[in-house]
Amino acid sequence: MEKYWNPVLETLPREQLQQLQLKKFQKILKWSYENSPFYRSLYKDAGLEPGDIRTLDDIRKVPKTEKSMLREAQGKEPFPYGSILSVPIEQVTEYRQTSGTTGQPVYHPETWQDWEWSAESWAYALYAQGYRDYDRVFLPFGYSVNIAFWAGHYAAEKIGCEVVPGGVLNTEARILKMKEIKATALMATPTYILGMADVAKKKLGLDLPKDLNIRKITSAGEPGACIPATKKRMEEMWGAKVYDQVGATEIGHWGYECQAQAGLHVLEAFHLVEIEDVETGASITEPGKRGSMVITTFDRFAHPCVRFDSKDIVEWSPIERCECGRTFRLLKGGVVGRADDITKVKGVLLAPTAIEEVVRDIPELGDEYEVVVIKKGDIDDITLKVEIAPDFKRDASAIEQKLAQQLRLKTGLRYSLEFHDYGTLPRYDVKAKRFKDLRAKE
Numbered sequence: 001m002e003k004y005w006n007p008v009l010e011t012l013p014r015e016q017l018q019q020l021q022l023k024k025f026q027k028i029l030k031w032s033y034e035n036s037p038f039y040r041s042l043y044k045d046a047g048l049e050p051g052d053i054r055t056l057d058d059i060r061k062v063p064k065t066e067k068s069m070l071r072e073a074q075g076k077e078p079f080p081y082g083s084i085l086s087v088p089i090e091q092v093t094e095y096r097q098t099s100g101t102t103g104q105p106v107y108h109p110e111t112w113q114d115w116e117w118s119a120e121s122w123a124y125a126l127y128a129q130g131y132r133d134y135d136r137v138f139l140p141f142g143y144s145v146n147i148a149f150w151a152g153h154y155a156a157e158k159i160g161c162e163v164v165p166g167g168v169l170n171t172e173a174r175i176l177k178m179k180e181i182k183a184t185a186l187m188a189t190p191t192y193i194l195g196m197a198d199v200a201k202k203k204l205g206l207d208l209p210k211d212l213n214i215r216k217i218t219s220a221g222e223p224g225a226c227i228p229a230t231k232k233r234m235e236e237m238w239g240a241k242v243y244d245q246v247g248a249t250e251i252g253h254w255g256y257e258c259q260a261q262a263g264l265h266v267l268e269a270f271h272l273v274e275i276e277d278v279e280t281g282a283s284i285t286e287p288g289k290r291g292s293m294v295i296t297t298f299d300r301f302a303h304p305c306v307r308f309d310s311k312d313i314v315e316w317s318p319i320e321r322c323e324c325g326r327t328f329r330l331l332k333g334g335v336v337g338r339a340d341d342i343t344k345v346k347g348v349l350l351a352p353t354a355i356e357e358v359v360r361d362i363p364e365l366g367d368e369y370e371v372v373v374i375k376k377g378d379i380d381d382i383t384l385k386v387e388i389a390p391d392f393k394r395d396a397s398a399i400e401q402k403l404a405q406q407l408r409l410k411t412g413l414r415y416s417l418e419f420h421d422y423g424t425l426p427r428y429d430v431k432a433k434r435f436k437d438l439r440a441k442e
């Protein structure tokens, strides 16, 4: 039997775990009501007192929150966190902000205790992925205002790993440093994991995975490790296991793959995840149906997150017990999309991740692609730009046929296909913007 970070907590029988979740929910609800002007008025308007919540089913009576409400609350006092702030501002020790590509960022404060909680939550995930005290972990990210892998850094230290900050180094220097010190693990976005491998091969002439010593990679910040074709590419390039990990600045880190790679474990001792039908709002408690995730973060008190409608599309896994022994419930295929990202093209619902799955599953195509949706008169027109790997240029027409057929099968749409020279589509360092919807918004 493997040694866990906390075997008592992680293998609790379901009923005991649910009792623990109820208790923790009641605690954060009461805290928010008593300390946050935002939550107090939200609950008063709904006629809700914290004492009304006595069972897990009662939780559905608690009004949901969403990002636009956080933004609005941040326009209020005290600057810059606004009326959700639930501790005296003097207790705030950490400043973060969301990294979304649209709109005003949401500011996120944490106290020192909250920050320790954040590192602790990551430590559970990293331990489950096999991080141990003998690992030398490299972090190739910008160490800036966004949360990114900050908590991963502290969590790896907590486990006892040796942590190497790759902050302001450029990509080439980061790769050479990993090689020089024989780093065994790294954490990055899938876009950057693929990008680094490309630079290592093309610019530095390295023979991957032989020339590097990376054995495990934690992939976060974007879908990728939950898209089987993308995960396979990353694992083959690096000769390493790639683990999906999910969180958001306002929520904290809440989901992770363990070494069994059987789905995304919800960190249930730290969060309550509910899944709701997107159309009816009905609760989904069984596998087999996708819905939007509503999440509550326990034990993080400066800027509470209670029943936050994350708009992440998820589905419970039919696997009842993971072979790793953890009883935390699994989501099938991780976060399969975002309610905001799913868009109607030619009357068909399209999730951008479905296009990625097709492109990355064709080995003759490069990692990069770009999707552009425009209106031609009244009709939607969708263009997919891809790159053919240099060795396969002469097979272009066969590849085109395969691509068109797979796209039709997996997304139900016809595309204008554009083939570009290898290396000419835009490359991204952190989060990619590969889906461009240029239709006028109604």
Ligand SMILES: [Zn+2]
Binding pocket: 258, 259, 260, 261, 262, 265, 322, 323, 324, 325, 326
């Ligand atoms: Zn597991």
